[in-house]
Every structure is written in structure tokens, then in C-alpha cells.
Amino acid sequence: MVRDVPAQKSKSPPKPNQAIAAKIFHWINLISLILMIGSGLQIYNANPVFGGRGGWHFPSIFLLGGWLAGGRHWHFAAMWLFALNLLGYGIYIFISRRWKHRFVSSNDLKALQKSQNVKRKTYAWHRLAFTAIIPVLLLAILTGLGMYKPAQLHWIVDLFGSWQALRVVHFISVPVFITFAVIHSLLGLKVGGSRLIKSIFF
Amino acid sequence: MRQIQVPKPYLPRRRFLQLSGISSLGLILGGCGVSLFDDVVQKATEPLNESVETLLFNPQKPVPEFPASAIEPDALLVNTFDFTPDLDPAKFRLTVDGEVNRPMSLSLAEVERMPLTSMTIRHVCVEGWAAIVQWGGVRLRDIVALAQPKVNVRYVYFKSADGYYESWDLASALHPQTLLAYQKNGQPLPIENGAPLRLASPIKLGYKQSKWITQITLLSQKPPSLGYWEDRGYEWFAGL
Numbered sequence: 175m176v177r178d179v180p181a182q183k184s185k186s187p188p189k190p191n192q193a194i195a196a197k198i199f200h201w202i203n204l205i206s207l208i209l210m211i212g213s214g215l216q217i218y219n220a221n222p223v224f225g226g227r228g229g230w231h232f233p234s235i236f237l238l239g240g241w242l243a244g245g246r247h248w249h250f251a252a253m254w255l256f257a258l259n260l261l262g263y264g265i266y267i268f269i270s271r272r273w274k275h276r277f278v279s280s281n282d283l284k285a286l287q288k289s290q291n292v293k294r295k296t297y298a299w300h301r302l303a304f305t306a307i308i309p310v311l312l313l314a315i316l317t318g319l320g321m322y323k324p325a326q327l328h329w330i331v332d333l334f335g336s337w338q339a340l341r342v343v344h345f346i347s348v349p350v351f352i353t354f355a356v357i358h359s360l361l362g363l364k365v366g367g368s369r370l371i372k373s374i375f376f
Numbered sequence: 377m378r379q380i381q382v383p384k385p386y387l388p389r390r391r392f393l394q395l396s397g398i399s400s401l402g403l404i405l406g407g408c409g410v411s412l413f414d415d416v417v418q419k420a421t422e423p424l425n426e427s428v429e430t431l432l433f434n435p436q437k438p439v440p441e442f443p444a445s446a447i448e449p450d451a452l453l454v455n456t457f458d459f460t461p462d463l464d465p466a467k468f469r470l471t472v473d474g475e476v477n478r479p480m481s482l483s484l485a486e487v488e489r490m491p492l493t494s495m496t497i498r499h500v501c502v503e504g505w506a507a508i509v510q511w512g513g514v515r516l517r518d519i520v521a522l523a524q525p526k527v528n529v530r531y532v533y534f535k536s537a538d539g540y541y542e543s544w545d546l547a548s549a550l551h552p553q554t555l556l557a558y559q560k561n562g563q564p565l566p567i568e569n570g571a572p573l574r575l576a577s578p579i580k581l582g583y584k585q586s587k588w589i590t591q592i593t594l595l596s597q598k599p600p601s602l603g604y605w606e607d608r609g610y611e612w613f614a615g616l
Contacts, residue, residue: 221503227453242502243609244414250611251421324500325439325579325616326432337498337506 190366190373195266200374202259209252211348212238216245223341250322257315278305293365300361307354314347415609422611429615435547439578442496442508447561451507452499454568457604461537461588465572470519470556474533474593477524484572488558490514495553497578499585500616502605511576512559517550520594528596534575535591542575542586542603543595548615553578556589581614 192200216237222229239245267273282298289295320330320340334340362370465484473479496510520532532549534542548554557576558565565571570587577585583605606612 217504221501221505223504226505238412239414240412241414241609243605243611244412244417246502246611247414247418247421247609248412250425251417254421254424321504323429323432323616324498324506326434328440331498337500341504 190370192373197374197376199259199263199266202255203263206252206256206259207351209238209248210256211351212236213245213248213252214345214348216240217242217249218345220245223338223345253315253318260311260315276304277308278302296361296364300358300365303354303357303361307351307358310347310350310354314344314351317344317347320344418609418611425611426613429613430545433548433579433615435551438552439497442498444496444510444562446508447496447510448508449561451505452509452569453501453505453507455501455503455582456538456568456587457540458538460568462567463537463572463588463590468572468590470573470589471591472519472523472594473591474595475526475529476594477526478522480523482519484558487514487519487556487573490518493552493555494559495555495576495578497553497576499576499578499582501582502610502614509576510559510561511555511557512562513555513557513573513576515552516554516556516575516592517552519556519592520550523594525594526596529594531595531598533593533595533599534586534589535593536586537588537590540586540588540604541601542584543599543606543612544580544584545613546594548577548579551577551579554580579616581616583610584614 215232216239219231219237220242221227222231224230237245239248267276278298278301282301285291285294285298286302289298316330317334317340319327320334321344324331324337331337331340334343359371362374366373468484470482470484470487471480472482491514492512493515494510494512496508498506499509500506516532530546532544532546534544536542554575554577556573558571558573560566560569565574570589573589574587575585575589584603601607602612603610
């Protein structure tokens, strides 16, 4: 006979708990990306990717650095924080073997196609979004390196065909990341409620 | 008759604290638009970035060049910090001095008699735009060699006719694609692009590539004034 008394006693599901390393990576990633975007838009404004000097400029509320040189100093300071944090995260998920079950799997893709379970589907979408942002962040670093050192790392510029293409891809990582942050937060909220959201921050 | 009720201005403590929190956030973010310690950030990270840039830089390796068909004649914008000096090519002298065994004063004809190097490279501006340009001129390393620099020389200082000034690390100045250019896109160098002589190189940002150069000084120490834009906060190495 199966006794279900313990299940009745604890009404709320177990509190979601994140590894301290995951919290640190998440915090540094968020903060460094805010710095990268603010200083990046400051640099953008010196010569907008779309339209050049006559193009649309971002309002100063979104900018970090005050002027082009200040924006560059912030950008090339925060790049270390951002890139080394991402590298640290990569090493962490590899060594701790989390890479095997943290990212989207064929089970998730099957669930997205066939499952009738709405919760399972939301969970699969969340894992898909979470996985998709990794190559976007890596692409931002690659295109950034290409613009930072176009002579020494000329193969990166060649890979993207032209200077303008390189600039566009680098810039596109901003709207893609912001869209991801919104979807990631909403799906997280849907999957685990505010308890899950809180668990990754505190 | 109905009484008109005027609601009292109502601001409970909690709401007041919320509002003050939000408005002080505005102060911080507004500060972002100004500069937010860009000088502190520069002091903290420029030495690290510079050593990584120096490490990445290969002083002997030429940067791959482009075919003539790739030249973008309209993409090269003209940036000048002050005015455009109109120098008389007949009277022009290029001074090479500093810690050298043979200080020189060269005429334009003497410079143009030296071996001509042509390169089609990407000119990259700090503002974010780039242009593929053909430059023709004399290798800076040939001029430096003529002046016979002393063994302790580490830096090169450039003075321009418009008051602009720049300094480079010696290794970048001696790179085979660092030219004193007097041709652009197959034509004599236009005045607004720096005639009679300007720096052109694929390995440094545009603001390092002084126009209207009149004096080259070889130094063992970094000069007290690093460069016009560097003295206003721009990065000194600015390598590509």
C-alpha cells in the first residue's frame, strides 16, 4: 500500500535551489552585459551602424561612458568581465557535467512537437531559449574581436564578408539579447513562478 | 448641492521611499550619459589591454591586402581637429631628429626618390567606420634607418603642420606597412587627406595616422604629451 501522507503534509513543492556558482555566473553575466550594452551604444552613436553620421542615435539615458573614448574604455573593461565569466561558466558546466542536462535535448524537441502537457512544453521552450543564447553571446565576442583587431585577426572580418556585415552582426546581438532576457524571464516565471526567479538571484 | 471633495495630497512613507529610490536611480543613469568614471576605468584597464594588444601584434607580419577593385573611394571620411594647412610642396621640409646619429631635413623630392611602396588596406576609424584605401609612399622604417637611431630608441613622435601631434611605439612605426604616404587611390594625396606627407597603416586606428607631418622625433621615453586625442582621454596604443 502506498501511503501519501508525507505529500499531504508538505503542500508547497520543494523550494528551487541554485548552485552558488550558477548565481554568481548569472549575476556577473547580467551586470557585464548591461555595461557592454551601455558602452556599446555609446560607441554606436559615434557613427551609427545604420545610416552613418546621419543615422538615428540612441538617447543618452541608454549610454555609458559620456563620449566615444569613455564608452570604449568601459567596453574594453567590461569585455574581460563578460568573456572571462562566460569562459568560467563553460569550464564549470563541463567539469560538473551539467552540460549533459542543462541544455535543450532531443526529448525537449519531441515534447515541443508531440506533448499535450502544457507545462512540459513551456519547460522545453525555456530550455531551448536558454540554449540558443549561448551561441549568440559567443558570436558577439567573435564579431567584437574582429572589430577590435581587424588586422591581427583579419580572418574574422573575412568570415563575415565585409566590415559593415561584421558591424551589423555585432550590433544585432543587443536586440537579440534583450529579447532573450524578456523571454527567458517570462518563461522562467511560467515554469517556476517568482520562487524560481528569486532562486537564481538570491 | 454636492460638496466638492478635493483629495489631500497623499504620499505615504513607503511610496515616498519608492519614489526617491526611482529618482536617485535616474541620477545614476543620468550620470551614465555624462561619463561615470571613464577615467578611473581607463586607468584600471588600459595597461592590461595594452599588454594584450602588444602581445597580439606581430611587428613583422604584413596584414593581407585587397585587390584594387575593393577600393571604396567614398567611404574614407575626412576628420580634422582644427584647420587644413596648405603647405607649399617646393618649400616643404621633413625634419627627422631626436635620439639619432644623423638628424635630417628632407625635401619632398628627396622623400619621393626613396623606394615607393603601395598597399591597399582597410583604414579603420575609432568612430566605427572603415574604408578600403590604396596608399602609396615611403616606408617609415626606411626614413628611420636613414637617420640611424640610437639603440635605446623606443618611441616615435610626429608633429603636424596643423598643431596635431602623435606618438607611436617603435615596433608599430617600423612595421613594413607603416608608410609616409603621398598617394591615395592612385592619385597624388589630396590636401584634406594630409598632403604632402601623412601616416598610413593598417595596424593603427585612424587618429594615430597623422596628416601634414613636418617632424619625426625618435625618443627613448614616452613623450609627456602622448597625442592630441590621447591627452583628452583616448587610448594610446590603439592597435588593430
